Amino acid sequence: MPLNKQEEDLVRKAFSAKRLKKRQYFLQQGDVCKHFCFIVSGAMRQYSIDEKGIEHVVQLGIENWWMGDRESIVMLTPSKYNIDAWENCELLTISHADTICLLDQIPSVRKMLQIMEERNSIANQKRLNSTISLAADSRYADFVREYPDFLQRFPLHIIASYLGITKETLSRVRRGTIL
Amino acid sequence: MPLNKQEEDLVRKAFSAKRLKKRQYFLQQGDVCKHFCFIVSGAMRQYSIDEKGIEHVVQLGIENWWMGDRESIVMLTPSKYNIDAWENCELLTISHADTICLLDQIPSVRKMLQIMEERNSIANQKRLNSTISLAADSRYADFVREYPDFLQRFPLHIIASYLGITKETLSRVRRGTIL
DNA sequence: CGAAAATTTGACATGACTCAACTGGAGTGG
DNA sequence: CCACTCCAGTTGAGTCATGTCAAATTTTCG
Numbered sequence: 504m505p506l507n508k509q510e511e512d513l514v515r516k517a518f519s520a521k522r523l524k525k526r527q528y529f530l531q532q533g534d535v536c537k538h539f540c541f542i543v544s545g546a547m548r549q550y551s552i553d554e555k556g557i558e559h560v561v562q563l564g565i566e567n568w569w570m571g572d573r574e575s576i577v578m579l580t581p582s583k584y585n586i587d588a589w590e591n592c593e594l595l596t597i598s599h600a601d602t603i604c605l606l607d608q609i610p611s612v613r614k615m616l617q618i619m620e621e622r623n624s625i626a627n628q629k630r631l632n633s634t635i636s637l638a639a640d641s642r643y644a645d646f647v648r649e650y651p652d653f654l655q656r657f658p659l660h661i662i663a664s665y666l667g668i669t670k671e672t673l674s675r676v677r678r679g680t681i682l
Numbered sequence: 683m684p685l686n687k688q689e690e691d692l693v694r695k696a697f698s699a700k701r702l703k704k705r706q707y708f709l710q711q712g713d714v715c716k717h718f719c720f721i722v723s724g725a726m727r728q729y730s731i732d733e734k735g736i737e738h739v740v741q742l743g744i745e746n747w748w749m750g751d752r753e754s755i756v757m758l759t760p761s762k763y764n765i766d767a768w769e770n771c772e773l774l775t776i777s778h779a780d781t782i783c784l785l786d787q788i789p790s791v792r793k794m795l796q797i798m799e800e801r802n803s804i805a806n807q808k809r810l811n812s813t814i815s816l817a818a819d820s821r822y823a824d825f826v827r828e829y830p831d832f833l834q835r836f837p838l839h840i841i842a843s844y845l846g847i848t849k850e851t852l853s854r855v856r857r858g859t860i861l
Numbered sequence: 862c863g864a865a866a867a868t869t870t871g872a873c874a875t876g877a878c879t880c881a882a883c884t885g886g887a888g889t890g891g
Numbered sequence: 892c893c894a895c896t897c898c899a900g901t902t903g904a905g906t907c908a909t910g911t912c913a914a915a916t917t918t919t920c921g
Contacts, residue, residue: 551811559815561807574804583811606796613792617785620799625753627806628740632730632762634813635846636738639909658867667814672909674869818877837899851877853901 510609517601523547523588530572530586535579538596539571545592546656549584550664560664563653569619589657639668640676689788696780702726702767709751709765714758717775718750724771725835728763729843739843742832748798768836818847819855 506514521540523529529547530536547570549562561584564570575582576599597605605612626649633645646666647654653662663673685693700719702708709715711731726749728741740763743749754761755778776784784791805828812824825845826833832841842852 551815553815559811561811561814573800573807577800577804607789610786620803621752621756624799624803624806625756627803627810628752631806631810631813632738632740634810635740635843636730636732660867664814669910670868671870671911675909678869839899848878849900850879850902854877857901 505611506609510611513608514605514612517605518595518597521594521596523592523594525588525591528585528587529570529594530575530582530584532583532585533581534575536572536575536582538598539569539576539602540594540596542566542568542570543593543595545588545594546590547586547592548589548657548661549586551584558664559667560661563650563657563661563665565652565656589661634667639666639672642666642668643673643676684790685788689790692787693784693791696784697774697776700773700775702771702773704767704770707764707766708749708773709754709761709763711762711764712760713754715751715754715761717777718748718755718781719773719775721745721747721749722772722774724767724773725769726765726771727768727836727840728765730763737843738846739840742829742836742840742844744831744835768840813846818845818851821845821847822852822855 518541523545529540530549532552542564544566546563546565547568548560548564549570549572550558550560552558562570570586572582572584572586574580575584602616606616629645629649633642637645643666646662657665659673659677660670663670666673668676697720702724708719708726709728721743723745725744726742726747727739728743728749728751729737729739731737741749749765751761751763751765753759754763781795785795808824808828812821816824822845825841836844838852838856839849842849845852847855
């Protein structure tokens with residue numbers, strides 16, 4: 504990422520460092536999301552809570568991932584999601600306005616964000632396809648192949664929720680074919 | 683979209699017009715996707731086919747939507763999907779290279795694509811959340827609210843597939859609460 | 862050690878799928 | 892205009908995958 508002095512300066516000014524302790528919120532349901540964050544270290548989750556109080560994990564992230572609620576930040580609407588730290592986290596946060604600023608002014612940032620977008624969009628498509636096409640066991644197999652790291656960092660009930668199944672079903676799937 | 687003469691020229695050169703008759707492929711599973719397309723008129727679907735020969739619709743599009751396999755076009759890998767015309771279509775196609783060219787050279791194109799990206803990413807997130815959190819009936823309700831147009835353009839068995847349920851289940855859901 | 866969190870297990874309920882049959886258009890061709 | 896076929900949609904009966912609930916177990920960590 505070749506940045507000259509002046510560009511580097513702009514980038515530094517746009518980001519703020521932030522720390523979260525385990526279980527602390529980055530975003531709470533009902534609030535408008537003001538910042539995106541880049542995870543320097545730690546692990547986070549984004550989830551909705553339904554009428555029955557059940558959490559549904561829409562996104563997991565660890566080092567080098569970005570987190571934030573696109574819909575809320577762009578539309579300026581209250582978020583339907585919570586984002587919190589699953590491990591203690593070091594974050595770099597940036598507002599939407601500053602993001603646009605950087606995008607407009609620094610070509611290499613633009614390239615980078617574009618690539619991120621692409622990856623994100625590809626990953627979403629895969630997950631969607633897997634969710635509508637496959638049974639629980641194959642979805643878990645896919646997950647293990649795509650994100651082996653996550654297995655080490657998140658407990659199984661969170662992974663189950665990410666896969667759209669219950670922790671009991673995941674437990675049975677892991678044991679071997681359901682009996 | 684304010685474009686000067688020269689920019690307009692670049693844009694025109696980048697796109698090619700293309701017509702597809704109903705059922706004709708825009709992309710076939712196994713081929714590398716070379717172009718994205720903008721739907722001027724008509725309706726298209728993108729779907730995978732599993733081992734049992736069942737089609738799983740990952741994307742539907744009508745006028746003013748874009749279609750293409752991001753993963754294949756960016757990674758240059760054979761696509762896992764088919765994209766075909768559900769109605770006769772008029773398309774504008776553009777290669778990845780030309781897209782990047784336009785992005786780099788014309789700020790207003792960049793803005794536009796960026797907004798498209800945002801919308802797409804938001805829509806994906808919603809669909810994903812709906813798919814992992816909700817039962818068939820609520821998912822259908824969501825769909826009707828978000829995409830009433832699609833109901834007019836695609837038969838129910840395609841919508842069922844998009845929702846990740848069978849046509850029989852959709853039929854029962856539409857009838858009223860499952861009996 | 863003791864409490865809280867994570868995981869597993871079993872019995873049972875149920876939503877969704879499968880399969881096969883049937884209905885009702887919308888063409889198409891004789 | 893009718894017979895014929897193709898496609899979309901509906902229905903019913905039986906089955907299966909996954910969810911629910913409650914309890915037992917294991918692990919983690921202060």
